[in-house]
Amino acid sequence: MDELKREIGYKIKTIRRSCGKTQIDICGDESELTIRQLARIENGQALEHFLNYY
Numbered sequence: 001m002d003e004l005k006r007e008i009g010y011k012i013k014t015i016r017r018s019c020g021k022t023q024i025d026i027c028g029d030e031s032e033l034t035i036r037q038l039a040r041i042e043n044g045q046a047l048e049h050f051l052n053y054y
Contacts, residue, residue, distance in 0.1 A: 006044030013042040 016026060023035045023042075040046040 002044065005047045008047060009042045009044040016042075 016023075023038050027033050027035050027038055037046065
C-alpha cells in the first residue's frame with residue numbers, strides 16, 4: 001500500500017505541475033483540502049483524504 005501511495009502521489013504532483021498549478025491554486029481557500037494535506041498526499045504519506053475527497 002505504501003508503494004501505491006507514493007506512485008499515486010507522484011502522479012498527482014506531476015500532473016499538477018504539468019498544468020502549471022501550485023498547491024495554493026489547487027487548495028484555494030483550504031475549505032475542502034489544505035496545502036498540508038495535499039503535500040502529504042503528493043509525498044505518499046496520506047491517501048485516505050484524497051480518496052474521500054474524490
